Amino acid sequence: MTRRSPVQALARLVGLAATLLLLGGPARAEGLRVGFGKADITPEVGDPNHPVFLAGFGQGRQATGVHDPLWSRAVVLDDGDRAVALVSVDLIGVQLELTQAVRARLERFDLVLVCSTHNHEGPDVIGLWGPGPTVSGVDTDYLKQVEDGIVSSVLAAEAALTPAEASYGTAEDETLLADSRPPVVKDGVLRVLRFAPPGGGAPIGLLVQWNCHPENLGSRNTLVTADFPFATVRALEQRHGCDVAYFTGAIGGLMSAPETRLQRPDGTSYREGEFDFAKAYGEAVADLADLALAGEEPIALTPIAVSRVEAALPLENPLYRLARVAGVLDRVGYRWTGDPFAPGASLGRRNILGPLAVLTEVSYLRLGALHVAAIPGELYPELVSGRFQDPADPAADFPDAPLEPDVLSLLPDGPSLILGLAADEVGYIIPRRQWDQAPPFTYGRDRPLYGEVNSVGPQTAPILMEALRLAVERAPGR
Template sequence: MATWAIVSWAAPPTLLAAPLQFSIGHVDITPDLAQNKAVWLAGYYHGRAATDIHDRLNARGILLSDGQQSVAIVSLDLIGWSLPSTLRIRQQLPEVDYVMVCSTHSHEGPDTIGLWGESVIKSGVDDAYNHRVERAVVTLVKQLSTTLKPVTAQFGTIDRPELVHDSRLPIVIDSTIRVIQFRSLVDNTPVGQLVQGTAHPEALGSKNTQITADFPYYTQKRLEQEYACPTVYVSGAIGGLLAPPQDGIVDQSNQPVHPGNFEYAEAYGNAVGQAVIDAVQASRPIPLTPIVIQREEVAIPIDNPLYRIARSLNVIRRDSYEWTGNSKSWGKPITRQFRPERGAIVSEVAVVSLGPLRLLGIPGELYPELVTGDVPNPPMPHVDYPEAPIEPIVRDLLGNHPWMLMGLANDEIGYIIPKRQWDRDPPFAYGRSMSQYGEINSCSPEVGPIIMQTLAELCERSEITNGN
C-alpha cells in the first residue's frame, strides 16, 4: 500500500521565493574499452577487468532554483565518488550555490576509489577517467542552467519490503522508496523524477564482467516509458548489506527469475520502477521553495587497518590529516615526514531544504538502523561497544517533514554503522564464530556517531533558518 507524507507549511515573508525552476538531463560517462589498458570493475574483489559494455553509464542530474538559491543534484552510475573530486567540480560551477554529487553504488562500473585494481597492492583508478567524469558533470550542470523551466512537484513514498534483502543481523531494512515528480507549470505533464531506492545495485553478482548501470538502468528505462521523461536515481540507506532478494523475484510474465544475470537485473529494475509508479499515483502536491542549504565538513578517523595500508601503498589516493579527537577540527596534513598515530580524512554532511522537504546528504552507506531506530536495546551480548549511546535517528530528527536520503552524497567513506553494533573482536554477537561483514568496509566505529550527530545539528539549524 502506498504511503505519503505532506505537511502544512508556509514560508516566513523573508523567505518567500519565486516559483520553482527545474531542468533535468544526462551525459555519458562510459569508459573506453578500446584503450590498451584494463578497466578494473569496482566491487566484490580486485582483478575483475571489464570485457564488454552492456549499457552506457551516465551522470544524470537535475538543477533546481527558487530565484535566489540554486542546487544541482547529480547521480553517477559508479561505486562511489570522493569529496576532493566533488570540490573540484564545485570550483568550476561558481554560479550554482550547491552541487551534490551522489553515486548509485553500482558494482559494475570502473573503480573510482582505488580498492579494486589488478591486485590488492595496485590502485584501480584511472586518473584520466576520473577527470573526464569531473568535466562531464561540469558540462552537464552548465547545460542544465540553460534549460530551466517553471514546475510544480508531487511527493510520494511506498513501502516495498519484498524488494530488499538484509544479509547482516539484526535484520533491519528501510523499505521505503521515495520519489519527487516534477510537472510542467504549463500543462501539468511530467518532466522528470528524482527517485531514492533501497538496495545495492548488484543484481548481476560478482561474476559479471560487462559494464552496466545494473538494475537502475532498467528502472529508469521503465519510468521513461511510463512518463516520457527522464529520471535521476539515487541510493538510500543501503549499508549492511541491503541488496535485491537472494531468492529471486517474479517478473512481469509471472515467471521466477534469480540473481546473477541480466534477466534478473531487468526484472528487478522493472519491479522497482513499478513501485515508483505506484508511489507517484498516491503522491500529493508539495511546495519545494524556498531552497535553504546547510552543509558541514567533518573529520573522520581512519582506524581501519586495511584502509591505512591502502593509503600508505597509494592504492587510495586521498589527502589525510592528523586526527585530533574532534570531528570539527583536524590537524596537519599527513606526509612522508609527518605520520601521526591516528589519521583522518575530511568528509561532508548536508541538509538541503526544499520548502518542507529535506534532502539528507550522507557521505557513505548508512545502516538502516540509523533511519528506523531499530538499534538493539539492550545491546546484543559480546558486541565491542555495548555502552555506546544510540546515535540520533533520522526519523526522529525529521519529525513531520517529508524527506529523501541521498546516500553516497559527495563522498564514499564506506559503511556507517551504529557504534553499539560494532562487532569486530571475539567473542562475537549472535553466537557467531567470526565477525559479520561490514566493519571491514568502515573507516572506524566512530563514523556512526560523528555522521549522525552532525546530521542532527544540521537538521536543527535548518529548522531555525527556515523559521519552523
C-alpha cells in the same frame, strides 16, 4: 522508544505546523524552476593502456565490454535566490575531492551534491579494486572524464530550467530488499518527486530514491553496466515520457535484491549474475515508483536553504591505513585531534603514523516543505528509522554505547529524501552498538560479520549523525 524532552517535542510540533502550511499551500512556490540533464560517462573498454577494473567485489576483475551505458544525471532546482544541483552517477562512490573539483567549476551554485548509485559493475574510482591488493584500480584519465561529465550534466540541467510545480509520493515494500546482516532492518520506503509545468501538462522529470545495492550482476560479470537502476530509469522514462534521475538511499546492513522475490514466466527464480534479473528487479522498482506516484501530493519546494558541515572521521581501519601507504587509497589525511569538528593539520596522502583522520561532509537541504539529508556513505537503515536492536547483542564490541539519533528524528517533521553516498564515499556507516570485530562474535558466530572491513571505523556513525544535527540546527531561516 526514545523519550523527547518538552522542548524537543515543542520544536517538532512547530516544524510540523510549518510543513503542513507548506503542504497545504499552492504547490508552485514563486520562482520555482527545475531542469534535468545528463552526460554519458561510460569508459572506453579495450584499450590495453587503460584497462578498466570493475569495482565492488574482489581485485582484478577487468572489463571486457559494455552492456549498457553509465550516466551522470543532474537535477537543478532554482528558486530565484538559490540554486542547487543534485547529481547521481552510475559509480561505486566518488571521493570528496572529485566533488570539490566539480564545485570549483560550478561556483555559482549554492550547493552541488554528487551522489553515487554504488554500482558494483562500473569502473573503480576509489582504488580498492585494481589488479592486486597493493595496486590502485583508478585510471586518472577516466576520473577526468567523470568530472567533465558531471559538469556537463549540470550545465545541461541548468540550460533546461523551466517553471515547475512539484508533487511528492512514497510507497513501501520491504519484500524487495534482502538484508544479509543481522539484525534485519530495512528502509523499504521509495520516495519520488514529480515535476510538471505550472497548471499541469506532461511531466518534466522524476527524481526517484530507493535503497538497494546495484549488484544484481555479481562478481563474475565483466561487462560494464549500471545494473538495475538502468532498467528502473528506462522503464519510468518510457512510461512517463520524461527524464528520470535515480538516487540511492540507505543501503548498509546489507541491502540487496532478493533472488526469490521475482519469478520468471516459467515460475523459476532469477539468480545473481543474470541481466534478466537486473532488468526484472529494476522494473519492479519502477512499479513501486508508480505506486508512489499514484498517491502523490502537491508540495512546495521553495524557498531553498542549504547547510553543510565538515567532519573529521578517525581512520581506525588498519587495511585502509596500509592502502594509503601503497597509494591504493589516494586521499589526503589529517591529524586526528579528538574533535571531529576541529581537524588538525594536513598529513598528505601517504602518512599513516599517529592519530589520523579523513575529512568528509554532511549536508541538509530544506526545499520548501521537503527535508533532504545527504550522508557520505552506506548508511545502515537503523540510522534512518531508529529501529535499533535494544539491548544490543552482548558479544558486540560496544554493546553499551549510546544509541545514535536517527535521521528521521533529526530532520524536521514532513516529507524527506535520504541521499546516501552523497559528495563522498566513506564506506559503511554502522551503528556503534553493532560494531563487531573482536571475539566473541555476535549471534553465536565463529567469525565477524561483514561490514567493518569496509568502514572507516566505529566512531563514524556517531560523528556523522552529530554532523547532521548541526547541519539542521545551522540551516538558514530556522
